Structure formats: structure tokens, C-alpha cells
Amino acid sequence: MSPFDTVKAALLLFVAAILQVSVFTQVHVLGGVPDILLVMLVSIALLRGSIVGALGGFFAGLLVDTATLGTLGLTSLVLTIAGYWIGRYGETTGRDRAHAPFTSVAVVTFLYLFGLVIVHFVLGENAPAGPVARGLFPTVAMNLLLTAPVYALVRRLLRPLDRADYATEVQLLG
Amino acid sequence: MPVASRDRTARVAVLGSSVRRSRNDRFPSRGRSSLVRRGVFTVLILVALGLLTISFRSPTTGALHDVQGYGASALRPFQVAAERVAKPFQDVYGYFTGLVNAKSENKKLKREVQEWQAIANANVAAARQSGEFKRLLHYEEGATYPNDYRAVNTTVISYPSGPFAQQVTIAAGSNAGIHVGTPIVTADGLIGRVTNVSTGTAQVTLLTDANSAVPARDVTHSVAGLIRHGQGSSLILDLVSKQLPVKKDDIVVTQGTVDRRYPDLYPYGIPIGRVQSVGTSDIASYLSIQVTPFAQFDSLDAVAALIPKHPR
Numbered sequence: 001m002s003p004f005d006t007v008k009a010a011l012l013l014f015v016a017a018i019l020q021v022s023v024f025t026q027v028h029v030l031g032g033v034p035d036i037l038l039v040m041l042v043s044i045a046l047l048r049g050s051i052v053g054a055l056g057g058f059f060a061g062l063l064v065d066t067a068t069l070g071t072l073g074l075t076s077l078v079l080t081i082a083g084y085w086i087g088r089y090g091e092t093t094g095r096d097r098a099h100a101p102f103t104s105v106a107v108v109t110f111l112y113l114f115g116l117v118i119v120h121f122v123l124g125e126n127a128p129a130g131p132v133a134r135g136l137f138p139t140v141a142m143n144l145l146l147t148a149p150v151y152a153l154v155r156r157l158l159r160p161l162d163r164a165d166y167a168t169e170v171q172l173l174g
Numbered sequence: 175m176p177v178a179s180r181d182r183t184a185r186v187a188v189l190g191s192s193v194r195r196s197r198n199d200r201f202p203s204r205g206r207s208s209l210v211r212r213g214v215f216t217v218l219i220l221v222a223l224g225l226l227t228i229s230f231r232s233p234t235t236g237a238l239h240d241v242q243g244y245g246a247s248a249l250r251p252f253q254v255a256a257e258r259v260a261k262p263f264q265d266v267y268g269y270f271t272g273l274v275n276a277k278s279e280n281k282k283l284k285r286e287v288q289e290w291q292a293i294a295n296a297n298v299a300a301a302r303q304s305g306e307f308k309r310l311l312h313y314e315e316g317a318t319y320p321n322d323y324r325a326v327n328t329t330v331i332s333y334p335s336g337p338f339a340q341q342v343t344i345a346a347g348s349n350a351g352i353h354v355g356t357p358i359v360t361a362d363g364l365i366g367r368v369t370n371v372s373t374g375t376a377q378v379t380l381l382t383d384a385n386s387a388v389p390a391r392d393v394t395h396s397v398a399g400l401i402r403h404g405q406g407s408s409l410i411l412d413l414v415s416k417q418l419p420v421k422k423d424d425i426v427v428t429q430g431t432v433d434r435r436y437p438d439l440y441p442y443g444i445p446i447g448r449v450q451s452v453g454t455s456d457i458a459s460y461l462s463i464q465v466t467p468f469a470q471f472d473s474l475d476a477v478a479a480l481i482p483k484h485p486r
Binding site: 018019020021022023025026028033050051054055057058061062063064065066067068069070071072073074076077080081084113116117120123125126127128131132135 | 211221228230249253256260331333336370371372377472
């Protein structure tokens with residue numbers, strides 16, 4: 001990944017984090033809140049792999065925790081795992097699949113929300129699984145609506161790597 | 175039973191045998207060994223856990239908190255800008271949703287204005303009388319709301335991201351005189367208190383947070399209790415004995431300091447809400463009182479921090 005790509009990815013995550021904490025958290029539909037930051041992270045991780053996904057998740061989580069004066073590291077922890085995992089999916093089975101962004105966003109939204117429930121529970125804080133479960137489907141639906149435009153934007157700015165850049169799982173000889 | 179077709183060519187799949195894989199230098203995670211990839215991931219997780227531990231142990235003090243404060247102050251302009259850019263869209267949305275309920279709301283508001291007018295007239299007379307009594311009795315009391323407080327007017331720049339913590343961030347901090355415990359109000363009533371502060375921003379924990387508890391008083395029947403979070407944006411007035419008279423539509427305000435040794439964070443008289451329902455059951459020790467808050471927690475915008483004019 002070129003330094004210019006790194007700057008673009010960092011800028012995208014920065015803008016998404018600011019929009020998330022200041023604008024998107026006000027959009028409540030049937031108990032769900034859209035998460036543009038998560039969608040952005042998934043898009044970047046799918047296109048640039050697990051290391052960029054993990055670093056992006058860590059950076060984005062740190063921004064969110066700093067902007068909200070929340071517990072530092074909490075969001076970073078969950079987003080780092082999400083970014084890494086989706087990056088791995090993008091490097092292996094998810095590459096070149098048209099449905100990969102949508103599948104990833106749906107699954108990661110589910111895991112991210114319940115990951116936060118678990119971390120809050122472990123810390124002894126308020127961890128209401130009921131409201132999270134009630135808001136899960138509206139959140140997934142709104143994130144899926146955001147996926148197409150966000151992924152298209154990220155794909156335009158961070159062009160997909162050449163096919164030769166991807167490892168083949170089985171090499172044919174002869 | 176054949177295990178391979180007859181027309182196989184010399185190209186054979188080599189799963190399980192030695193494989194020459196292509197070099198992938200340009201793909202970051204492919205070009206490096208899996209060891210590096212796992213190493214980066216492990217380091218990031220350990221750093222996150224380290225930050226989490228330090229931040230959790232001392233959320234409002236320490237070097238890390240100071241750094242976080244500087245970061246929050248640096249991010250504030252971007253948050254304010256995002257908020258301002260989004261404002262017209264929110265206003266348009268609010269305008270159209272308002273139109274849907276305009277007629278029924280207008281009728282309801284007219285009825286409420288009549289009721290409030292009658293209450294206001296009675297209050298003016300009572301306040302005048304109360305002032306005279308206080309003078310006659312040389313009555314001593316602590317700081318009263320709103321006369322003994324100055325308001326630091328500011329805006330909300332981040333909102334609760336989910337049901338985990340009902341906290342917002344405001345665009346004013348310790349440089350405006352705000353400190354941990356400062357009460358935050360809107361024009362409608364109390365919304366919460368400051369629980370973390372940096373130089374330019376402050377974190378406000380709302381009344382709807384699971385950890386919030388505010389000593390409160392039903393002013394209509396002079397009954398004291400504790401305001402806690404209820405379902406959604408509603409509140410409950412807890413610890414009110416079943417024998418005490420609390421009725422629907424009673425007004426609930428902050429209790430204020432009762433014992434000088436244990437001063438309350440909130441002055442007496444900040445409006446909190448109106449009693450929506452009162453229930454009781456044989457097994458419960460206390461009344462089950464639902465309170466509808468005056469403040470609209472789901473559309474917070476302009477707020478004020480109450481700073482005592484004469485700090486003790």
C-alpha cells in the first residue's frame with residue numbers, strides 16, 4: 001500500500017469517525033443507529049487486507065474514544081478485531097465476490113454490537129443486551145443501505161489491487 | 175471406481191505436495207509473513223488493552239486523560255463543523271415530521287398553555303409571599319437555581335452511540351469553568367451532569383444512563399425520592415414509600431442539599447419532569463412512579479452548564 005493510499009485511508013476513517021459521533025448517532029430508526037464508521041472500515045479492510053484493517057480499526061476506535069471522552073481503547077479493541085478479521089476475509093474467500101461487502105457489513109455489525117456488550121459486561125459497566133438485540137436488525141438494515149455508496153467511494157479512492165497481487169490457493173504446474 | 179477422469183492432462187493439482195506460490199509483494203498482508211501480520215495484530219490488541227486498563231482505572235485524571243483531553247479539544251472544531259453541516263438537513267427533516275403532527279400538537283399545546291398560565295399566576299403570588307416570609311424569618315439557604323448560577327451556553331457535539339452509555343459531549347470544558355459534577359440543563363429542564371472534562375470539551379452523563387441517580391422532589395405533594403433511568407427515555411421516581419401521596423401530572427424537581435455535610439451536586443428546583451403514572455404492587459416496597467422528562471433526550475442541541483456565581 002502506497003503512502004498516498006495510507007493518507008487517503010486515514011482521511012476516510014477520520015471523516016467517517018467525525019460524522020459518526022456528531023451526525024449519525026442522532027439518526028435513530030426503530031432503536032437502531034447507522035454506523036458509517038464500521039461500514040467504512042469494512043470497505044477499507046476488504047480492499048487493503050488484514051494489517052490495514054487492524055491498523056484502521058485501532059486508529060478509528062481511538063478517534064471515537066477521544067472525541068467522546070470515553071474509555072480509551074474500548075472501541076479500538078473491538079474495531080481492531082473487526083478490521084483484522086474482515087481483512088483476512090478480503091484476502092482469502094471474500095476477494096472478487098460482489099456480495100462480500102454486504103455479507104461482511106451484516107456479520108460485522110452483529111459481532112461488533114455484541115462485542116461491545118461483552119466488553120462492557122467484562123468491565124462491569126451497563127451492558128444491556130436486550131436493547132442491542134432490539135436495535136440489531138434496523139442497524140444492520142441501515143448499514144447495508146450505506147454499504148453500496150461507501151464501498152463504491154472507497155473502491156474509487158483506493159483502487160483494488162491487481163489480480164496478480166492476490167495469492168492463489170492452489171498453483172497449477174505444467 | 176475411477177478417481178480421476180481419463181482425459182487428464184499433465185497439469186495436476188498439487189494440494190498436499192510441495193507448492194510454488196506466487197510472490198505477492200504489493201499486497202501488504204500477503205507480502206509479509208503471517209508472523210508479521212499476527213505480530214501487528216497482537217501488538218495492537220495489547221496496546222488497546224493497555225489503554226483500556228489505564229483509562230478505566232483513572233477515567234478523569236492522569237497523563238493519559240490529559241492527552242485524551244488535548245485530542246478531544248483538537249477534534250472539537252471538526253465535530254462542530256460536522257454538526258453545522260448536518261443541521262440544515264436535520265431542520266428539514268424536523269420540519270416535515272413536525273407537519274405530520276402539527277394539527278393535533280397545536281390543540282394539545284393550546285390546552286397546556288391555559289393550564290400553565292393558571293399555574294404561573296399562582297406561582298407569581300406564591301413566590302412574592304415566599305420572599306416576604308424569608309425576609310421576615312431571616313431564612314438562610316444555599317445557592318438557589320437559577321439566580322445563584324451563571325449559565326455557560328454551549329452545544330452538543332457528540333451523541334450516545336448506543337444503549338451502553340447515555341453520554342453526550344459538549345463544546346465547552348474546564349476553560350469555561352466547567353468541572354466534574356457540573357449540572358447541565360436545557361431550556362426545558364435537567365439533562366444530567368458532567369462526568370469527564372477536558373480544556374475544551376466535557377462529557378455529560380444523561381439522566382437516562384443506568385448509573386445516574388438524582389435526589390428529586392415531587393413539589394406538588396412534597397415527596398422526596400430518587401430519579402433513575404426507566405424504559406427508553408423515561409425516568410422513574412424511586413424510593414417513594416407506598417403511603418405517600420403522589421399523583422399523575424405532579425411536577426418533579428431536583429431536591430438540592432438537605433444536609434450541609436453532604437452537599438448535593440444539583441441545586442434545588444431544577445425541573446426534571448412530570449409524573450406520568452403511579453403504580454403499586456403487594457410485593458414492592460415502594461411506589462412505581464414513571465416520570466416523563468421535560469427535556470427531549472433524543473434531540474439535544476443547545477444546553478447550558480450551571481456554574482455557581484459564588485463558589486464555596
